[in-house]
Amino acid sequence: MTSKAKLLYSKSKVYVHPTPNSKDNIPGFVGLVRPSHAEDSGILVAWVPEDDLKVNHDYDQYVKVDLDENLVLKEALVSTPPPSSFSSYGFSVPIRDIYSIYYKRPSLGWWWGSITINTRGSETLPAIFFHDSESPSTKNEQKKRNKDFDPFSNDGNLYWGGDTFLLYLEKYAKLVNPSGSNNIFLVNPTQEDLDLYSNSNNKVAAKDEEDPFVKVFNDVKWKVLSKLASVTKFSRNTAQQLFDSTPPKVKTLLNIPEVQKVNDDFGSAKVYLAKWALGIAEEAQRSKRKSVYNEGYRKFLKGELGDFELLSIDFESERRNPIGIKEWNAFFDPIGHLVLTVEEVKERIFHGGLQPEVRPQAWLFLLEIIPWVSTDKERKKILNQKRHEYNDLKKLWWDDLENKNHDEFWLDQKSRIEKDVHRTDRSVSFFAEAEVSHPDPNSRFAETGTNAHLEQMKDMLITYNEYNKNLGYIQGMSDLLSPLYVVFQDDAVAFAAFCKFMDRMERNFIRDQSGMRDQLLTIDHLVQLMLPQLYEHLAQADSTHFFFFFRMILVWFKREFAWDDVLTLWEVLWTNYYSSDFVLFVALAILDKHKDIIMTHLNQFDEILKYMNELSMTMDLKDILERAEIQFLNFRKAIDMVDRKRQDMSSSTFLASGSTDYSLTDTEGSKAAKQKLTDHELPNITRDLRNLLSKEIVIVKEVERDPDVGGG
Amino acid sequence: MSHRKKAMLKIVILGDSGVGKTSLIRQYVDNKFSTQYKATIGADFFNRELQVDDHTVKMQLWDTAGQERFQSLGVAFYRGADCCVLVYDVNNPKSFEALKAWRDEFLVQANPRDPETFPFVVVGNKVDIEDNNKRVSTKRAQAFCRANGNMPYFETSAKEAIGVEAAFEVIARNALSQAESEDYNEDFTDAINIHLDSDKSPCMC
Numbered sequence: 001m002t003s004k005a006k007l008l009y010s011k012s013k014v015y016v017h018p019t020p021n022s023k024d025n026i027p028g029f030v031g032l033v034r035p036s037h038a039e040d041s042g043i044l045v046a047w048v049p050e051d052d053l054k055v056n057h058d059y060d061q062y063v064k065v066d067l068d069e070n071l072v073l074k075e076a077l078v079s080t081p082p083p084s085s086f087s088s089y090g091f092s093v094p095i096r097d098i099y100s101i102y103y104k105r106p107s108l109g110w111w112w113g114s115i116t117i118n119t120r121g122s123e124t125l126p127a128i129f130f131h132d133s134e135s136p137s138t139k140n141e142q143k144k145r146n147k148d149f150d151p152f153s154n155d156g157n158l159y160w161g162g163d164t165f166l167l168y169l170e171k172y173a174k175l176v177n178p179s180g181s182n183n184i185f186l187v188n189p190t191q192e193d194l195d196l197y198s199n200s201n202n203k204v205a206a207k208d209e210e211d212p213f214v215k216v217f218n219d220v221k222w223k224v225l226s227k228l229a230s231v232t233k234f235s236r237n238t239a240q241q242l243f244d245s246t247p248p249k250v251k252t253l254l255n256i257p258e259v260q261k262v263n264d265d266f267g268s269a270k271v272y273l274a275k276w277a278l279g280i281a282e283e284a285q286r287s288k289r290k291s292v293y294n295e296g297y298r299k300f301l302k303g304e305l306g307d308f309e310l311l312s313i314d315f316e317s318e319r320r321n322p323i324g325i326k327e328w329n330a331f332f333d334p335i336g337h338l339v340l341t342v343e344e345v346k347e348r349i350f351h352g353g354l355q356p357e358v359r360p361q362a363w364l365f366l367l368e369i370i371p372w373v374s375t376d377k378e379r380k381k382i383l384n385q386k387r388h389e390y391n392d393l394k395k396l397w398w399d400d401l402e403n404k405n406h407d408e409f410w411l412d413q414k415s416r417i418e419k420d421v422h423r424t425d426r427s428v429s430f431f432a433e434a435e436v437s438h439p440d441p442n443s444r445f446a447e448t449g450t451n452a453h454l455e456q457m458k459d460m461l462i463t464y465n466e467y468n469k470n471l472g473y474i475q476g477m478s479d480l481l482s483p484l485y486v487v488f489q490d491d492a493v494a495f496a497a498f499c500k501f502m503d504r505m506e507r508n509f510i511r512d513q514s515g516m517r518d519q520l521l522t523i524d525h526l527v528q529l530m531l532p533q534l535y536e537h538l539a540q541a542d543s544t545h546f547f548f549f550f551r552m553i554l555v556w557f558k559r560e561f562a563w564d565d566v567l568t569l570w571e572v573l574w575t576n577y578y579s580s581d582f583v584l585f586v587a588l589a590i591l592d593k594h595k596d597i598i599m600t601h602l603n604q605f606d607e608i609l610k611y612m613n614e615l616s617m618t619m620d621l622k623d624i625l626e627r628a629e630i631q632f633l634n635f636r637k638a639i640d641m642v643d644r645k646r647q648d649m650s651s652s653t654f655l656a657s658g659s660t661d662y663s664l665t666d667t668e669g670s671k672a673a674k675q676k677l678t679d680h681e682l683p684n685i686t687r688d689l690r691n692l693l694s695k696e697i698v699i700v701k702e703v704e705r706d707p708d709v710g711g712g
Numbered sequence: 713m714s715h716r717k718k719a720m721l722k723i724v725i726l727g728d729s730g731v732g733k734t735s736l737i738r739q740y741v742d743n744k745f746s747t748q749y750k751a752t753i754g755a756d757f758f759n760r761e762l763q764v765d766d767h768t769v770k771m772q773l774w775d776t777a778g779q780e781r782f783q784s785l786g787v788a789f790y791r792g793a794d795c796c797v798l799v800y801d802v803n804n805p806k807s808f809e810a811l812k813a814w815r816d817e818f819l820v821q822a823n824p825r826d827p828e829t830f831p832f833v834v835v836g837n838k839v840d841i842e843d844n845n846k847r848v849s850t851k852r853a854q855a856f857c858r859a860n861g862n863m864p865y866f867e868t869s870a871k872e873a874i875g876v877e878a879a880f881e882v883i884a885r886n887a888l889s890q891a892e893s894e895d896y897n898e899d900f901t902d903a904i905n906i907h908l909d910s911d912k913s914p915c916m917c
């Protein structure tokens with residue numbers, strides 16, 4: 001049994017993040033505990049998991065001290081926290097054994113501030129993260145400060161939970177902030193410490209015990225890759241030479257057929273290997289998630305401290321199982337009324353997608369062919385009506401073929417459609433066979449044959465060409481139609497669905513390409529805000545036109561993911577759950593995932609384009625969607641933070657100068673004034689960015705078609 | 713000119729949708745034809761090496777979209793091209809008539825130093841398709857090429873691998889000599905600039 005000690009300070013909702021997955025985060029308290037009779041330097045800095053406190057009944061004490069603003073409590077006796085425990089990440093260390101504290105306040109890229117303690121024995125204790133938004137005492141303090149118009153702490157930064165920790169620690173220890181670093185505090189440093197520190201900053205970077213596999217890999221990775229880079233042709237011979245000087249783990253790596261086969265498309269075996277390494281890192285990460293208590297976690301924590309832009313782990317995203325028919329049917333009562341809210345259904349679809357047998361029903365709702373609030377009977381009626389509509393539209397041109405066959409535009413479009421249908425998704429069983437001889441013996445496809453589904457596709461697209469006269473048929477549309485047709489297996493319903501889908505996709509196809517331009521520009525702004533380092537690199541590589549996203553955005557990643565994944569992706573996007581432009585966050589997620597490789601290896605526009613094009617059919621949709629969600633949540637939070645900060649600034653200027661409130665407008669006129677204000681360099685939240693928070697789909701219609709202009 | 717060789721020859725392939733640009737490039741690069749190639753959206757490139765006389769040249773072949781409006785955003789890759797290939801479908805007169813527009817579009821976007829001498833090569837594809845009364849005659853195509861700066865002209869079939877190697881060899885040679893003359897020009901202008909600079913600098917301050 002440990003003896004009782006006095007709890008001097010405590011802060012709730014301080015977490016250890018053992019893995020990048022927020023599910024694994026462990027909540028606890030950080031505290032200052034004075035064992036009986038201990039002097040100041042014997043005071044323990046401790047982090048104790050909530051669960052441990054519940055076991056030894058100290059939990060209430062920690063809560064009390066945390067909420068006691070003025071520390072008027074005379075006595076809060078707790079048991080002395082153990083130095084470390086096998087069962088958890090908990091630790092305690094006397095002040096005299098602490099060498100330094102690394103202090104990382106929350107920032108745009110990293111929502112939770114954190115503190116890492118380095119001991120004099122060169123041990124790095126797990127970083128502890130202050131989840132301010134969950135901690136009642138921190139929230140109280142923030143509210144108070146906001147009320148007083150002073151959200152900042154003494155050092156001029158936004159107040160956060162770690163501030164009070166340092167404040168209290170300073171009562172019992174001398175904290176020295178060595179010159180050249182504002183994130184490190186040396187604790188009760190000797191003169192020797194200070195000298196040493198200024199001589200080598202390395203001392204603080206404590207050695208970690210890495211997962212041996214990750215370590216081997218990290219040590220040799222770049223050596224091997226750079227050797228490979230200097231080998232012009234990656235032949236079996238040179239590979240063999242490399243093998244002999246390479247540790248076994250990497251030998252396995254080089255034996256993988258894909259790597260062996262590498263033909264240096266742009267002189268870059270290294271890129272393939274780096275890509276492969278990304279897969280390995282992910283695999284390692286995944287296996288880490290499985291066991292909470294493994295040695296590799298410090299590796300991650302170190303990475304976190306070193307890199308501002310690492311995937312943020314404060315938001316959680318986890319894909320769920322797709323909705324099966326049973327679950328779907330349970331969403332409705334016997335007459336077909338939805339029993340959940342639309343938002344609930346969309347949330348479920350957004351996070352899980354649908355199983356194939358649910359799609360023919362669910363897509364009708366998602367594409368708003370039938371309203372969410374309706375009965376089975378009403379829906380049947382609507383579908384019947386859609387069938388009539390399609391037949392009527394089709395009949396219009398079908399009965400007019402005499403004339404149409406003299407209309408050059410029409411003939412052009414028809415052959416364009418024909419050509420494209422024969423080049424669309426031919427590996428999907430529906431379209432694969434060409435068993436039927438062509439209805440038109442003069443067709444250029446008379447020789448190759450066709451099938452009923454290909455013919456239906458042509459009819460639907462020709463009908464659309466007539467139906468939306470100004471836009472007409474444009475390449476890419478056949479890619480958008482084919483999944484609808486295959487899912488509904490009904491041309492009339494597929495056509496109705498296609499028209500609805502095209503409502504929001506029309507902006508991608510309009511002649512002046514302004515819709516695509518706008519979206520690529522929005523990506524530009526998004527990357528500037530969310531991945532600034534990558535943006536700088538892309539700018540140097542002449543790639544900030546983001547042309548490599550053109551195809552991905554135009555047909556919603558149809559060409560980049562396998563068929564089944566495309567269906568899932570589209571239904572996720574159709575929910576508009578977070579944003580009607582969530583597709584841009586999918587693009588952002590892809591960049592985020594590959595940014596290290598891009599920044600390390602790709603310096604030219606053509607290299608980057610090739611790399612991005614070759615991601616096609618290699619990407620893991622589940623992972624990308626999880627990243628996209630996290631990117632969105634981070635984005636939303638960033639906007640919120642910038643807005644709040646701007647508001648704070650403007651209200652303080654308002655008080656000072658009596659000027660009007662201009663901080664939230666993005667107009668040119670306020671620029672000068674704003675510049676004076678924002679020496680904190682707040683990012684400019686453009687209207688493009690703000691629009692990303694909207695769930696309303698953007699509809700842009702093509703202008704009227706000049707009869708002299710073709711369909712190009 | 714043997715001193716400095718450009719590492720990569722950049723070749724841009726243009727022409728109406730469906731004339732067989734992708735099929736031609738893939739036939740040349742992978743030696744195969746597939747009916748599964750999709751309509752090109754955006755742009756992509758493929759590399760191939762080729763022995764020209766005593767040295768190996770590396771070609772970067774840019775495959776573009778025939779859908780005209782998709783060109784407007786993707787002209788970045790026109791720049792720095794060493795040769796432009798104009799492709800049409802011999803069975804589709806429209807695609808032949810469009811060649812001039814493609815050529816002009818390229819000159820505007822790529823803005824080569826000397827538009828008069830910039831090398832174009834014309835390729836009439838799909839000669840494997842027979843008895844077509846609409847077919848553009850070889851004569852007509854040759855006349856057009858002669859009238860427009862003596863562009864070399866080839867007839868090919870990407871499907872049957874007819875004429876493809878021959879066409880690309882000439883494309884490579886043209887690109888190579890274009891790259892060399894650019895090199896030469898650069899050296900030349902550099903020399904002039906240095907000369908001017910040293911002349912000017914005394915009176916500039």
Ligand SMILES: Nc1nc2c(ncn2[C@@H]2O[C@H](COP(=O)(O)OP(=O)(O)OP(=O)(O)O)[C@@H](O)[C@H]2O)c(=O)[nH]1
Pocket residue numbers: 419422423727728729730731732733734735736746747749750751752753776777778779837838839840841868869870871872
């Ligand atoms: N018979 C025959 N068909 C060909 C030949 N070359 C291409 N095709 C066919 O013509 C169609 C279009 O070929 P692509 O190579 O995709 O045409 P493209 O010029 O790249 O078209 P876009 O990407 O839309 O600009 C496909 O159905 C090909 O199979 C050829 O030499 N002979």
Ligand SMILES: [Mg+2]
Pocket residue numbers: 733734735750751752775776777778
């Ligand atoms: Mg193509």
